Amino acid sequence: MSGVSSTREIPAHGDVPQHVAIIMDGNGRWAKRQLLPRIAGHRRGVESVRNAVSACIERGISYLTLFAFSSENWRRPAEEVALLMQLFTSALTNEVEKLHRNGVRLKVVGDTQRFGAKLRALIEQAEKHTAANQRLTLSIAANYGGRWDILQAVSRLIKEKNVVEQIDEKALAPYLAMSYAPEPDLFIRTGGEQRISNFLLWQLAYSEFYFTDTLWPDFDAAALDAAIVSYRGRERRFGRTSDQVEQAKRAEVA
Ligand code: IPE
Numbered sequence: 001m002s003g004v005s006s007t008r009e010i011p012a013h014g015d016v017p018q019h020v021a022i023i024m025d026g027n028g029r030w031a032k033r034q035l036l037p038r039i040a041g042h043r044r045g046v047e048s049v050r051n052a053v054s055a056c057i058e059r060g061i062s063y064l065t066l067f068a069f070s071s072e073n074w075r076r077p078a079e080e081v082a083l084l085m086q087l088f089t090s091a092l093t094n095e096v097e098k099l100h101r102n103g104v105r106l107k108v109v110g111d112t113q114r115f116g117a118k119l120r121a122l123i124e125q126a127e128k129h130t131a132a133n134q135r136l137t138l139s140i141a142a143n144y145g146g147r148w149d150i151l152q153a154v155s156r157l158i159k160e161k162n163v164v165e166q167i168d169e170k171a172l173a174p175y176l177a178m179s180y181a182p183e184p185d186l187f188i189r190t191g192g193e194q195r196i197s198n199f200l201l202w203q204l205a206y207s208e209f210y211f212t213d214t215l216w217p218d219f220d221a222a223a224l225d226a227a228i229v230s231y232r233g234r235e236r237r238f239g240r241t242s243d244q245v246e247q248a249k250r251a252e253v254a
């Protein structure tokens with residue numbers, strides 16, 4: 001499944017998206033509304049992550065990808081960045097065993113070189129420990145940027161394969177940060193903004209987009225279900241006409 005490219009083949013579709021990717025936005029505003037410091041919003045955000053993971057498992061979703069820290073988030077005040085790194089470190093320390101027990105494979109995608117040695121070691125351990133799990137693949141995008149991803153993939157391809165011209169999609173695909181996963185079927189952004197903010201630029205080529213004003217700390221299983229209902233109502237045409245899609249569906253049933 002992971003090799004299917006939406007611009008080259010028509011991916012299989014079901015009632016439940018196989019891969020959900022979320023920009024978890026609105027922690028700061030949630031905290032502000034409660035007259036709390038921004039970090040309190042990030043802490044509550046971790047609870048929403050826990051809920052989202054269980055909800056995805058219950059609904060049979062196989063891949064959940066969460067944008068936790070963008071390559072542009074270093075521009076935030078040093079204190080907030082430091083607290084976010086601490087939160088990431090403690091989540092990796094405290095949550096991995098439970099994820100493992102629940103059959104979750106954890107992956108961290110992004111330029112992890114910029115993190116401290118301790119955090120990098122924790123990431124490596126967590127990925128190794130959970131590598132064989134098959135129920136849900138949880139990818140945390142940390143120091144991730146869509147442009148970084150495309151550039152690192154192209155650079156590695158050129159270097160390893162000695163190619164100087166004619167790069168095609170198929171050659172590039174294995175070098176992208178999420179080569180182990182199918183492309184997201186459903187993209188969700190909480191917090192009211194309607195933008196990609198340099199998330200999965202390549203991989204979202206044919207994803208269905210869903211925006212909600214709900215702030216990430218308030219995002220629960222019911223909110224996820226609302227997104228899935230919206231997803232189910234979409235017709236994914238992948239460039240074809242509506243008639244062709246109907247015909248293909250009838251052929252599938254027959
Ligand atoms: C998303 O919430 C979490 C991160 C980017 C780390 P924000 O911190 O962006 O929350 P708002 O947008 O300020 O409300």
Ligand code: IPE
Binds near residue numbers: 067197
């Ligand atoms: C995007 O949220 C990144 C994450 C959720 C990690 P931001 O809140 O940083 O996005 P912009 O800068 O407002 O677009």
Ligand code: MG
Binds near residue numbers: 026027191
């Ligand atoms: Mg934000």
